[in-house]
Amino acid sequence: MRAVLDSARRHLATSGADSLSVRAVARDVGIVSSAIYRYVPSRDALLTLLVIEAYDDLGGAAERAERAVTRDDGAGRFLAVCGAVRTWALEHPHEYALIFGTPVPGYAAPQETIGPASRIPSLLLGILRGSPRSQSERRLDRGGTAAKAVEPLRDGLGSGLAPDELARGLNAWTGLLGAVSMETFGHFTGVVAQSPRVRKAFFAEQMIALAGGLDLFDL
Amino acid sequence: MRAVLDSARRHLATSGADSLSVRAVARDVGIVSSAIYRYVPSRDALLTLLVIEAYDDLGGAAERAERAVTRDDGAGRFLAVCGAVRTWALEHPHEYALIFGTPVPGYAAPQETIGPASRIPSLLLGILRGSPRSQSERRLDRGGTAAKAVEPLRDGLGSGLAPDELARGLNAWTGLLGAVSMETFGHFTGVVAQSPRVRKAFFAEQMIALAGGLDLFDL
DNA sequence: TGACAAGCGAGAGCACTGCTCTCTATTCTG
DNA sequence: CAGAATAGAGAGCAGTGCTCTCGCTTGTCA
Known part of the structure; x- marks a missing residue:
């Protein structure tokens, strides 16, 4: 085995x-x-095992990076997670594609993947929970839409956070994955300079702009 | 044929x-x-033809939606493009996956795809170019990193725009694709309520927050 | 110790894939 | 009307996931 x-x-x-x-x-x-x-039992089952491994590997890398930052530096913790995700994705493009790329047609992620899959979202929400800035005046929720939208998170991962905070956290997560996916999947060729140093710095700026735009922390 | x-x-x-x-x-x-x-000549070539068709179909849909908005309503034009991309993706998930999902290993997008592929980026930059708000005081560029990063766009799609504007436009593009990809690829199950109405409204809020956070327009 | 079952591997086979090759029938062209 | 271009048929190669049956080895229990 x-x-x-x-x-x-x-x-x-x-x-x-x-x-x-x-x-x-x-x-x-x-x-x-x-x-x-x-x-x-099947090739799909084998892939499922690899999916779980990938989620766990990525989650572990992100958690290690986050733990290395001072607790009260929310923005620093967030950026550490972002950087870890990006680094892991660039080092493991196929594993990244397996979990965040095109879903295999007819293949529904089985129950046992959702635990490993939620390690990073849970990490991000934990940072948000600890952030003193979590009551932002730049509210995203208009007319309760966000509250209804993130309802599935209310009693699970997102317990203890206001709907507006959850929505902003989700925005951060999609923004992070969007940036990492574009770069990993090669959509930056001919758009962003190839130099790894430049790309890394540019990504950091993107994430700072993301956190700043969502008013996640005191910057 | x-x-x-x-x-x-x-x-x-x-x-x-x-x-x-x-x-x-x-x-x-x-x-x-x-x-x-x-x-x-091969299955790959057949797929390339479909890739081009998909880019053109998506680009056409976005352009049509954008044209229906008053010229001086930059934010409205941006949101129209976002909505059109999302709608098209949900209606054509496989075509969307083909162009924005996992890249086929060993397959490099041939020259003839980059034209159709840049219709939407070009559209977005056009909106930014026309926006009176394009000189934002919330600058993203720190120490010239963004200028170096978006250098490949300087004389092409991005001509007439400052590096900082280009970087913010790119952020908008990655944010849009991130949100659409997550929803289309099924990463919202168990996270965001399934109701199409709620999801659509939530997406609109996300895009408003994105544009607001990047200070793209006067809102 | 002997009987039996479980575990593990081999091998054949089915239906499918992309792609190449040769051969043939039709149609277009000078 | 001859020759060339075109379009298709059919066989075949190497690969795929998966199932089936057969046999060998090992572990267990009376």
């Missing part, structure tokens, strides 16, 4: 999910393709 | 790019699979 997972992870990392074939994994492990099905 | 493209478009729209097979298209058209190669 270990060998199967290791090989699958390697194939995913180097060639992407499309070219992860159970036959290739079998060849790698040194057994015949049908024997793989002793360990994993 | 028409029949081939029609069938391919239909397959893409209903089952996604993964399950678009030249054999299925051939069956659809009523010829044998090898005959397809009289019209299209």
